[in-house]
Amino acid sequence: MSAPAGREPSDIAVALGALPLFPLPNAVLFPGAFLPLHVFEPRYRAMVRDVLQGHRALAVVMIKDKGRVDEQGHPEIADIAGVGVIVDHVELPGGRYDILLRGRGRVRLCELPFEPPYRRAQAQIITSPPEDVPAPEVMALMASASAFAALLDKSHGGFELRFPPGASPGVLADLCAHQLVLDARERQVILETMDTGERVRRVAEALALQRLAFGSGDRELN
16 A cells, blocks of 8 residues: 555545444554554445545444444444544455545544444544643653653564654654554543543553563563
8 A cells, every 4th residue: 555645635524424433343543643454344345435435534433342232233332433534545356445544533423323334423523622731741751652662673673653843742642652552442541531631641651561561671572
């Protein structure tokens, strides 16, 4: 798949009334993040075809409990999700797709009555309150992120973490969570954390704990 160069709408509001849902057990889409996905199930191939013909937007939503299903057999999903747009795609043999999503925001979902073949929801963009995060807490986040990124690079090689110049604390927290937080459930909790200061602290603590879990850098990451 080529670098992101596809058509991206400037406003996703048109999609929010009946936003297509892509429920996944281990994927979280953060604002500004790029998420590659391989789409092979027939219902989601149909979803990709539909959105490519229109607004190109969909929500990646965490499956909360596979064991709890509705009358259609659909698993329980989170109320908060990441909405993104398809910025690049490749259609593969058999109707499968490789797609590249770019996160555009957090949304609160109210699922609509099911109309086959895929789930949809009314979605409301969630805006974070004004950011007022003390500089030492931002520096602690960057230090934790840099330390764990160095551990990844030592273990696997070729990993480099770059902080966007002038990025806000909220953007930094989302970037670090997307790239570095290993546990999908923890990433979902971070996605649902609207207070920016709390989110910065939570990501910093998660990365510090991950680093401790792998010792002082002499254990390999799986």
